[in-house]
Amino acid sequence: MALTLGITGMDSTTEAEVQAAFRAANAELGNTWALAGDESADYVVIDMDSLYGPMSWLRLHAAGRKVIGLTSVDRNQTDYRLPRPVTANDFAVLLSEIAGDAPRATAPEPPPVASTPAPSGQLPPAQAAATVDEIVQTPAEPVARATAVVVEPEPPAPEPEPEPVVELAPDRSLASWLGRNGLERRVRLQRGSDPVLLIDPRSAVWHGPATLKPLTGYFGGTLLIEDFETPDAVAWESEAASLGAAQPLARLQWLGGLLSGHGHLLPGNDVDGNYRLTKWPQTEREYPKHFRIATAMMKGPATIAEVAEASGVAREEVADFVNANLATGYAEFVPPHAPEPETMTPKPTGGLFGRIRGR
Numbered sequence: 001m002a003l004t005l006g007i008t009g010m011d012s013t014t015e016a017e018v019q020a021a022f023r024a025a026n027a028e029l030g031n032t033w034a035l036a037g038d039e040s041a042d043y044v045v046i047d048m049d050s051l052y053g054p055m056s057w058l059r060l061h062a063a064g065r066k067v068i069g070l071t072s073v074d075r076n077q078t079d080y081r082l083p084r085p086v087t088a089n090d091f092a093v094l095l096s097e098i099a100g101d102a103p104r105a106t107a108p109e110p111p112p113v114a115s116t117p118a119p120s121g122q123l124p125p126a127q128a129a130a131t132v133d134e135i136v137q138t139p140a141e142p143v144a145r146a147t148a149v150v151v152e153p154e155p156p157a158p159e160p161e162p163e164p165v166v167e168l169a170p171d172r173s174l175a176s177w178l179g180r181n182g183l184e185r186r187v188r189l190q191r192g193s194d195p196v197l198l199i200d201p202r203s204a205v206w207h208g209p210a211t212l213k214p215l216t217g218y219f220g221g222t223l224l225i226e227d228f229e230t231p232d233a234v235a236w237e238s239e240a241a242s243l244g245a246a247q248p249l250a251r252l253q254w255l256g257g258l259l260s261g262h263g264h265l266l267p268g269n270d271v272d273g274n275y276r277l278t279k280w281p282q283t284e285r286e287y288p289k290h291f292r293i294a295t296a297m298m299k300g301p302a303t304i305a306e307v308a309e310a311s312g313v314a315r316e317e318v319a320d321f322v323n324a325n326l327a328t329g330y331a332e333f334v335p336p337h338a339p340e341p342e343t344m345t346p347k348p349t350g351g352l353f354g355r356i357r358g359r
Contacts, residue, residue, distance in 0.1 A: 002034045003102060006041030009056030010070070012282050013210065014047055016247040017086055018070065023203075024088035025095055033095055043098060045070055045082060052280055068094070171222040175256025175327070178249065186236055187228035194218060198231075198240055205246035207239070212255045213286050219259040250328045251282070257327030258287075263316030265304070266323050274301035274334040275322050281330040289313045293321045301334035 005022060007015055019035070026033045038044045044060055047053040048069040057077065060067050069078030070086060080098060083090050177183050182201065189197040194217050198207040208215065231239070240246070257266075265271050277297045283290045289311075296302070296310040304322065308315040325331035 004036035004041040006038035006044040008038035009053040010047035021091045025091035204249040207243040254324045258324035261323040276301040
């Protein structure tokens, strides 16, 4: 079974560089590793030089996870170290080292072979005679009668209900094309004077500008499948190299969620419900107010209005931020809890001495 690697505690640019180096190193090692979420991966890479890397390390270390520290200096607290700046060669050496340290499943021992007594003709005369006497004198054991066992057939397992078929419009927003039942192959997108986008849904990466605001025009209308070009491998590699390192697709999905609600929660979400962040999101420098929103939401479940008041940010911007993080799985709706039953015994009053006197 392939070992799995997770990546967390770093900005989107660093994460894209780490993913690109990992894919190159993994290909060199025969694709013996696979990327996974940081909650389920066997080993997790954390940027120990970043602001939130040490906090991520504390959480994972407390859970007994194996941590790889991406850092430019030697650190003792992580299980392994990935030198910075990250290269495919250093990554390959590290992955080989980890694979060598990983416990291997031991093959089960073969069952003991029962020894077969030698024929009496090959035994010494005295032992052969004793063996013959033992066979003659030992009464035959009665053969147990076979009892017919009637096995009741198990009832057949119920067949799973088929998933409902979702009819999607041929012209959809880019956010919809980036979601489920969307793009299935590597595509190239350019509309008018907008920047070139290379999207690889299977590898969950994209190539394009480092900042997101130049891409907002792509999320303002609808697209047909014919609007996406399908470049061949040579054209893809050439243009991808000119556009820069691969970036995680979740970053584009985040932008799509941010721009889809236009200041309101997307349909299907409770406008008066409580929402919280499941983990610290990758905030974008182009949206500085999002840091304040994330800080307020990390304190616990709250409504849009409560987050807006705590962060000092307009409700419309808070709603857009929640949409973006719901799209990437960093935020979740918190259902209301049933009120606790009131106790029948009144609470004592009067302080400690009053309770002693029974007041």
